Amino acid sequence: MDQCFAKQKSEARNKNNVNFCVENKDTPKSDVVVAVIQGVPVDVLIDSGSTISLISSALLKHFDCAHKPSFRILRGLGSQELETTSYVTLPIEFDGLTLEVDLFVVESKFMNTPIIVGTDVLNREGVQYVRTRDSQSLTRKATNCERVMAIQSDKSISVNTPLTGDQLQRLLDIINKFSEYFISGTATSTVNAGCMTIRLTSDTPISYRPYRMSHNEILRVREIINDLVSKGIIRESESDYASPILLVKKKDGSDRMCVDFRKLNEVTVKDRFPLPRIDDYTDRLGHNRYFTSLDMATGFHQIPVSEGSIPLTAFVTPEGHFEYLKMPYGLANTPVVYQRSISKTLRKFIDSGDVHVYIDDVLILSRTIDLGFHLLHQVLTALTEAGFSINLKKCSFLTEEIEYLGRKISQGQVRPSPSKVKALVESPEPKNVKQVRQFLGLASYFRRYIPNFAQRSACITALTKKGVEFNWGKEQQAARNDLIERLTDEPVLAVYDPSLPIEVHTDASSVGYGAILLQVHDGGHRRVL
Template sequence: MVSDLLDNGIIRESDSPYASPILLVKKKNGEQRMCVDYRALNAKTIKDRFPLPHVDDFLDKLKGCRYFTSLDLASGYHQIQLEESSIPKTAFITPDGHFEYLRVPFGLCNAPAVFQRTINKVLGNLRYGKALAYMDDILLPSADFHSGLANLRLVFQSLRDAGLTLRLSKCQYFMEKVEYLGHEISSEGVQPGRRKTECVDRFPEPTDVRSVRQFLGLAGYFRKYIKDFAIIARPLTNLTKKDVSFAWGEDQHTAFQSLKTKLTSRPLLAIYDPELKTEVHTDASKVGIGGILLQAPPNGMFRPVMYYSRQTTKEEQRYHSYELETMAMVYTLKAFRIYLMGIQFKVVTDCNAIRTTLTKRDLVPRIGRWWLAIQEYKFDVEYRAGHKMSHADALSRNPRT
């Protein structure tokens, strides 16, 4: 391992006063990978606050796209040269001697920010729709083959000018369906990626709080795909609370299996389009609130774009049903804010009192504050009877009822 890094000019011998230890980590193929333990160095490092992109921001830019090209940069961080003053700080020791990195190593706390800043500079204005880059994963979406080919030439030229190389074995060109950052993308919409859902399917039943948190972290990455996620997960999230002893029972087993089943079915969501007719459906119960963002093309059926749900607190569970329904609407609009600002949309609810609130003058303080919080939106309210709102109703209620 060390000899390969030396031969490729990634490390050199060192006489630095720094000396981080190494660890050997087994890869999926059974081979060993050398990792440097930089925890002590990271603790003393001034953090680089350059932001990483938000995955949903990328997904929102894919409307109307039919072809997708996925590029992967070879060796990631190792393509970026370190400043001379930083090189001694990366020094590490092995049985073969004392070495230091000439290029950015894995494990440094600022490596992701440095890499993202670099790739943003390399791509420049191409980042605004033509090339979406998250670290070393670059996605080129296009509506047709010719525009996609033109964009690919521009990206290749930018990478060549910067001296960056690709790992050809991981690149895919002009695919109608591609997996990117854990999501499977096509012209039909987005859904959880197959590799991620296989990880969910193989996840063993938790035996302690740590494994519960691990599962919730994995499943929670895809919560926008799952109706009533927060309510289904309630028996599991309760186990992670402070001063709660671990006790795995029927409720926890049911919640665990339900989340696995829903995720492995790989639900498909539409890609948001600000030009389409938009509705927000909301509902509330004592145990939770929820909502759905839906859109429909002209003369087409409404499709879900995103789901939202959360549990109610003990205090909120004492609210009147009208207050809960209003709270569900307010929190759902806030959750979908980036999609709803500046467009006209419709809120659909099974609480007729919300519709009449629009014309009321005297509101109780809590309701009044909530309505003030959403006055920046442009929407109408439509009442629909409860039996016509079962899709939203499920978001706010225990899945076993």
């Protein structure tokens, strides 16, 4: 799904699109049978041209069932498109055969029959629908629907939330209100809260020939370039600057085009706007119980590049010379410029402590569900007015446990993220000093969770000193295993509570020194912060 939900919905409305329509009265009638749901007889259209099953919103009011969030774009004749935001699971009785069916909810005005059963049911093992000239296995009833166009499920996007019932519907209503800005794929809108300006310490142009690539790589780069041009992110260039590109494999095996801006970054004046300290954020969680995380969609490509800086972003491929109109990945100041832009947009929420922002990750904190809804609506209003787009697939709404910036947060506790711990556990045994530094860098990310970290890692750290011969022996391996074991025991830190007293515990030795903060809770129980 390359377009946002609201745009697709708007296009459909402008064309008077519907998914169910009378096309020709001479067309053979579709198959309608009478089935029973929760004791209520209903007309069910059996449609072998539909890949999913549907229910009208009007009929749904008569049944006791829970809505489950799922965004889908339904496509009918001529690629007509219709949005559905939830589905229900109901038992349908067909002449003694009872099936649990997932039914996607559609507005009644688009439905000529209250329920459509598609091939998701007809193709189930053990389910058979037979109709001949004289008989059929299900009772058929006349209908005024001459023909129902084939409905196909496009991409499905689940909404990550534990909410149910009225609370879920309230959330879906908010998402629908801002649906134009919930997108999948590359954002094409432009943010009005910031701009990328590049200042250099040298006027000498940085220009390179393109790196050599295989034929298949050249074809892939051509596809990526055409896509970026069509979305207004880049354009052809005549700049004196020309940084080279390379293709990098993503985790899923697809290719990412990266511009090698290293030489440009060496002469770039660094932007000193501060990035937040992650530990400071975890210390400010307080008594908040509900968390909503928003992930900005291809955020860097939404920030415009100033006219004078556009030529500096120029790059070369084996087939052309291009430059960025929107902020590219890989520039020295890209994260900082984005942080400034989104911090400016959400300043009042950041200052009140209701929102934490780290580059393109936004976390909304609340003590109650109602406050969470209120803040979500206000934050979405601020973000969308500034032009930010949001990746719905990576968002979580009003959960009591959430992973944020490598931490797992819940009920006043902070744990290291399992994915981060897994990366440390699966890291290979270091074979040289560079790999030792990599291991220590990853392990240091968790130093707050490991008592006496400096002491425990001292024999490994010693290998990074100048003049020390590299020798990874039993002592180093034992220290590595000890650090990993401490983390896999699921260490827990408490969230700072400003209303409780604080104790500082210190220790020192010839190897190092350190301190920890504790707070005294009810009953004298001390918890490490």
